Amino acid sequence: MGDLFGHDWSSFPRLYAGHLGLSLSAIVVGLLISLPLGVLAARSAALARFALGSASIVQTIPGLALLALMVPLLGGRIGFWPAFVALTLYSVLPLLRNTIVGLRGVDPDVREAALAVGMTERQRLFQVDLPLAAPVIIAGLRTAAVWTVGAATLATPVGAESLGGLIFQGLQTRNWASVIAGCLGSAVLALGLDQLIALFEIGYQRQARRYVLAGLLGLAVLCLPVAGLFQGTPTSAAAAGTAGLPLAGRTVVLGAKTFTEQYVLADAMRRVLERAGARVEIKQDLGSNVAFDALLHNDVDLYVDYTGTVWTTIMHRDDVVPRDRMLGEIGTWLAANGGATEVAALGFENAYAFATSRATASRLGLRSIADLAGKSATLASDPEFLGRPDWVRTRDAYGLGSLQTRQMDSTFMYDAVATGSVDVITAYTTDGRIDAFDLILLTDEKSALPPYDAFVLASPKASKDAVLIAIIRDLASGIDNATMRHANAMVDLERRPVAEAGAWLFEHIKPPPT
Amino acid sequence: MLLEVSGLAKRFGDTPVVQDVSFALQAGETLALIGPSGCGKTTTLKMVNRLIEPDAGSIRLGGQGANEVPAAQWRRHIGYVIQSAGLFPHRSVFDNVAITPRLLGWDATRISVSVADLLDMVGLQPAQFAERMPRQLSGGQKQRVGLARALVGEPRLVLMDEPFAALDPVTKDVLIEDIRELRSRLGFAIVLVTHDFAEAVRLADRIAILDAGRIIQMDTPEKLIAAPATPEVAALLAAPRRSAELISALFKGATHG
Ligand SMILES: Nc1ncnc2c1ncn2[C@@H]1O[C@H](COP(=O)(O)OP(=O)(O)OP(=O)(O)O)[C@@H](O)[C@H]1O
Ligand SMILES: [Mg+2]
Numbered sequence: 001m002g003d004l005f006g007h008d009w010s011s012f013p014r015l016y017a018g019h020l021g022l023s024l025s026a027i028v029v030g031l032l033i034s035l036p037l038g039v040l041a042a043r044s045a046a047l048a049r050f051a052l053g054s055a056s057i058v059q060t061i062p063g064l065a066l067l068a069l070m071v072p073l074l075g076g077r078i079g080f081w082p083a084f085v086a087l088t089l090y091s092v093l094p095l096l097r098n099t100i101v102g103l104r105g106v107d108p109d110v111r112e113a114a115l116a117v118g119m120t121e122r123q124r125l126f127q128v129d130l131p132l133a134a135p136v137i138i139a140g141l142r143t144a145a146v147w148t149v150g151a152a153t154l155a156t157p158v159g160a161e162s163l164g165g166l167i168f169q170g171l172q173t174r175n176w177a178s179v180i181a182g183c184l185g186s187a188v189l190a191l192g193l194d195q196l197i198a199l200f201e202i203g204y205q206r207q208a209r210r211y212v213l214a215g216l217l218g219l220a221v222l223c224l225p226v227a228g229l230f231q232g233t234p235t236s237a238a239a240a241g242t243a244g245l246p247l248a249g250r251t252v253v254l255g256a257k258t259f260t261e262q263y264v265l266a267d268a269m270r271r272v273l274e275r276a277g278a279r280v281e282i283k284q285d286l287g288s289n290v291a292f293d294a295l296l297h298n299d300v301d302l303y304v305d306y307t308g309t310v311w312t313t314i315m316h317r318d319d320v321v322p323r324d325r326m327l328g329e330i331g332t333w334l335a336a337n338g339g340a341t342e343v344a345a346l347g348f349e350n351a352y353a354f355a356t357s358r359a360t361a362s363r364l365g366l367r368s369i370a371d372l373a374g375k376s377a378t379l380a381s382d383p384e385f386l387g388r389p390d391w392v393r394t395r396d397a398y399g400l401g402s403l404q405t406r407q408m409d410s411t412f413m414y415d416a417v418a419t420g421s422v423d424v425i426t427a428y429t430t431d432g433r434i435d436a437f438d439l440i441l442l443t444d445e446k447s448a449l450p451p452y453d454a455f456v457l458a459s460p461k462a463s464k465d466a467v468l469i470a471i472i473r474d475l476a477s478g479i480d481n482a483t484m485r486h487a488n489a490m491v492d493l494e495r496r497p498v499a500e501a502g503a504w505l506f507e508h509i510k511p512p513p514t
Numbered sequence: 515m516l517l518e519v520s521g522l523a524k525r526f527g528d529t530p531v532v533q534d535v536s537f538a539l540q541a542g543e544t545l546a547l548i549g550p551s552g553c554g555k556t557t558t559l560k561m562v563n564r565l566i567e568p569d570a571g572s573i574r575l576g577g578q579g580a581n582e583v584p585a586a587q588w589r590r591h592i593g594y595v596i597q598s599a600g601l602f603p604h605r606s607v608f609d610n611v612a613i614t615p616r617l618l619g620w621d622a623t624r625i626s627v628s629v630a631d632l633l634d635m636v637g638l639q640p641a642q643f644a645e646r647m648p649r650q651l652s653g654g655q656k657q658r659v660g661l662a663r664a665l666v667g668e669p670r671l672v673l674m675d676e677p678f679a680a681l682d683p684v685t686k687d688v689l690i691e692d693i694r695e696l697r698s699r700l701g702f703a704i705v706l707v708t709h710d711f712a713e714a715v716r717l718a719d720r721i722a723i724l725d726a727g728r729i730i731q732m733d734t735p736e737k738l739i740a741a742p743a744t745p746e747v748a749a750l751l752a753a754p755r756r757s758a759e760l761i762s763a764l765f766k767g768a769t770h771g
Contacts, residue, residue: 113600115565117663118590118617131604 009181011165013228016185018161020226023149023189026084030091030144035137038099039125048100055093063151066090067158068287076293078159078286078300083152090151091144098140102133138201142194149190153182157258157287159294163189168285172259173491173498174411185225192222245277246467255291255303256284259410260491260498261350261430261484265304265454267502268487268509269475276471288313288384292457296338301462302472306350308390308450318389323451330455339460343469347477347510348430348484351452352385354442355427357418361440364423368443373399377423380408380416385426394448414439430481432489454479478509515574516541516703517562517671522571524557531557533727535571541670542697544704545732546714548750549724555707558724559673562705563592575671590618593664593672593702597679599656601648607633607659608644614667632662635696654685661693665700675707690716711754723747 041048058066066089070082106129114124130137156164163182170178196218203211252273256266263284270280283300292314294300307326311317315333331342354369365371372379379400385391386405395401406422413425414433427434427441429452434441456472463469483505490501517539524532532554539545547555560566562573564585573580580588601610608629615625630640636658648656657677664672678686694717697704708714714721715735722732723746731743739755742748 107600107603109596109598109600110602112565113594113596114602115586116563116589116594116596116600117614118586118667119613120584120586123586123617128602 012181012185013225015161015163015165015182016189017226019149019152019163019186020189020223022080022083022087022155022160022162023145023152023193026087026148026152027091027141027145027193029084029088030095030148031141033088034092034095034099034140038096038103038137039129041096042100042103051096052093052100055089055096058089059093063090063154064157067151067154068290071158071290071293076297076299078283078290078294078297080160082158083155083160083162086158087148087151087155091148094140094143094147095137096140098136098143099133102136102140103129105136106132134204135201138197142197145193145197146190149186149193153186156285158290159255159283159286159299165285168258169263169498171409171411173263175495189222192218196222243277245275246471247273247276247278249279250277250468251279251281252462252468253281253283253299253301255286255294255300256282257288257291257303258285259428261428261488262304263498264487264491264501264505265346267498268505269302269304269456269472271502271506272471272475272509273468278468292340295340295457295459298459298461301459301468302343302456304346304454304456306452306454308351308452311450312388312390313384318393320393320447320450323453326451327453327455334457339463341458341460341463341469343456343458343463343472344474344476345453345455346475346479347454348479348481349451349453350428350430350484352390352426352449353429353444354379354424355417355434355439356424356442357420357437357439360417360420360423366424366440366442368445369394369398369400369448370445371442372403372424374402376402376404378406379403379424379426380406380413380422381426382410382413383407390449394444397446397448430484430488432485432492435485436489436493454484474512475509476512478512479505480510483508515539516543516576517705518572518574519562520572522558522561522573523569524554524561524566525569531727532561532568535724535727535729537722537729537732539671539703539705542701542703543720544697544706544718546706546708546718546721547724548708548711548714548721550750551709553724554727555724556675559675559705559707562671563589563594563673565589586617590614590667591669591671593667593669595657595660595664595672595674595677597676599648599660601656601659601663603648605648606644607638607646607648607651608640610648610659611663611666613663618667628666629662632666633659635665635699636662637692638662654681654689657681657689658692661689661696665696665702668700669702671703671705673705676709677706678708678710678713686713693717711751712758723750 037051041051067083067086070086071078074082074085110132111124111128114128119127152162153164153167155162156168163185166178166182166185170176170182196215199211199215199218203209203215254266254269256262266282266284270282273280283294286294288309291300291303292305295303307330310330311326315330321329327342327345334340334342356366360366364375364377386407408416410428414427414431414437416422417425417439418437427439429441456475458469458472487501487505490496490504491498515538519538520536522532522535523530535558537545547558549555557566561568564580575592611629611632612625615628630644633640633643638655638658643655648659651659678689681689690713704717706714706717718735720732720734721738722729724730725746731738731747738747739751742751
């Protein structure tokens with residue numbers, strides 16, 4: 001699809017196909033569960049109460065949380081399965097409820113007459129109960145279809161492919177065309193399925209084949225974007241002529257979390273590995289803990305994390321040790337806890353830093369974090385930071401109890417502080433917008449904020465692959481702060497595609513000292 | 515004997531609803547069950563076609579015990595007509611009537627001939643009504659379809675639970691005459707549940723009076739009127755007697771005047 005609005009659309013067919021497959025299989029399996037359960041529950045008040053109660057509870061769990069919960073529940077698996085299980089559970093409530101309501105709504109005299117004319121219970125179920133309840137059940141199916149397709153956009157952080165990928169990445173890289181494409185694609189799919197089910201229903205009721213044919217045609221139209229998958233992808237071309245390279249014939253799965261730097265790093269690492277002959281798959285937009293779980297379960301071979309993140313959110317340490325000791329302790333801890341390894345520190349740090357605009361700094365007299373003590377300024381931060389011991393420690397060390405905190409998506413924080421709608425933000429030190437918006441970083445004399453050195457983690461399985469590990473080791477100290485910040489700025493400020501920034505970064509990795 | 519019911523009993527929870535009910539019917543004979551609301555008429559009727567399983571007692575139809583065949587098969591040979599007709603709203607008139615023959619495994623020609631005959635007999639032109647859906651019928655027409663559906667399987671016994679209760683007096687009168695006519699042509703026996711003594715008199719050979727789940731008197735209408743067994747029976751006959759006397763007096767007055 002070219003590069004409409006400067007975006008690379010080549011992933012659209014794959015994400016659309018993932019979305020369609022995920023939604024359809026969840027709806028179909030949801031129906032296979034709900035119909036028999038609904039039939040039993042319609043005849044037993046106790047079972048109905050239990051089944052509807054459980055389904056309602058599932059429904060009250062926010063979609064994103066339900067999806068994320070499935071990862072640990074399925075033993076750390078990421079990708080299709082946790083998303084499929086969560087969406088199936090999600091589709092059960094409208095289906096089950098409408099099956100029960102529909103069956104209960106069948107006139108008792110008619111049900112009795114069915115037995116009186118000599119039907120067996122089974123014949124009555126199929127010839128009277130289900131046909132008469134069908135309109136209500138189908139209404140439930142339509143609701144389930146719309147909900148499931150909508151919720152499937154949230155499947156991205158657990159590693160399943162869906163149009164949510166366009167939305168999540170678009171939000172992080174401020175590519176609104178990508179966000180809109182993701183939303184539109186999902187909306188068209190939801191409404192399309194809804195209308196198709198309606199067509200099939202009319203076709204069945206009127207016994208008119210043309211409605212069914214129109215429905216099938218519509219289904220084909222909905223599947224059309226998937227066809228883009230089969231137009232020879234660039235990766236298959238890249239696979240040619242890899243014979244003799246160290247990683248020829250091997251597939252490496254790279255993980256990436258949900259922000260620009262992670263997308264760019266994954267793209268650059270893809271180029272490194274492809275140069276060595278590997279076929280590379282990227283699972284991006286993974287939640288922070290999801291990425292680590294996936295690594296432990298070998299669903300992801302490699303991903304980049306940050307020392308401070310692993311230290312606090314995975315190892316649950318709330319002390320701070322000096323930078324040189326932290327990476328070593330992390331390596332030891334990883335070896336003892338699941339067998340992943342720390343392969344190479346990349347050479348740059350993406351720490352949290354308190355940032356403010358020049359105007360605010362002079363108005364409030366800010367140079368160090370200590371200058372915030374006792375002031376009634378507003379601090380905006382991502383939800384992750386405010387939930388971490390980092391914040392508690394910093395607040396207590398500097399006496400920042402008087403600050404008003406606001407959670408905000410990282411995409412919007414920089415604008416907010418630059419325009420003065422908030423006074424201070426917790427910026428990421430490699431974010432290109434610090435320079436671009438001329439922000440000032442407050443100094444941290446008490447070293448309350450831990451170091452956040454970027455390093456590559458390898459899964460237990462990948463750790464045993466000496467050739468792969470050697471190639472990644474060569475990346476050690478290959479990217480400094482300025483280089484990373486520049487690559488991030490290409491996406492966040494210049495609105496260039498991630499692939500372009502990845503290519504630039506790949507060109508600018510410092511070769512290992514020989 | 516066509517139908518032999520003996521010692522029938524049913525309780526719902528701790529409440530006995532039917533107690534020691536026995537009666538027998540000859541082929542082609544009609545028995546009416548009359549009694550106050552809640553006395554167990556419907557329950558008794560439904561035990562005969564096993565929509566309700568009795569706690570005790572036995573039912574034999576044409577020498578066969580009710581529990582000797584599966585319930586669904588037992589019901590296919592007993593017609594059942596209820597107040598609301600209970601037609602299948604998603605099936606045409608033809609399909610509604612054809613259900614029992616299909617369950618009995620008749621061939622297609624026999625089914626279409628029988629259904630058309632029956633629709634004709636209950637006064638619904640097949641050409642006009644066969645393809646209609648139940649919602650396109652009046653109350654009386656629905657009741658006639660219900661009657662056709664009950665009779666098409668050639669049952670020797672038809673159970674009717676207040677079949678005329680929802681009909682206006684004129685429609686009801688015509689339908690009663692039609693049923694008498696059908697009965698004499700087809701020869702089925704009827705157990706009729708009703709509140710209306712006049713209705714019972716027009717159709718029944720014998721009337722059983724039920725009270726609190728027991729038959730307190732069972733006899734021909736003449737004998738019931740001549741010798742009510744208990745004050746309850748006498749009370750039950752008092753109202754129809756008053757209206758009959760009043761109406762006949764009015765009719766006499768009209769002819770003499
Ligand atoms: N499924 C049931 N569970 C509990 N009690 C029932 C049930 N069906 C009927 N009963 C009770 O049994 C008694 C007899 O009911 P039945 O329907 O046989 O009365 P009926 O003589 O047909 O009354 P009506 O003239 O009002 O139709 C009533 O008191 C009724 O409440
Ligand atoms: Mg009754």
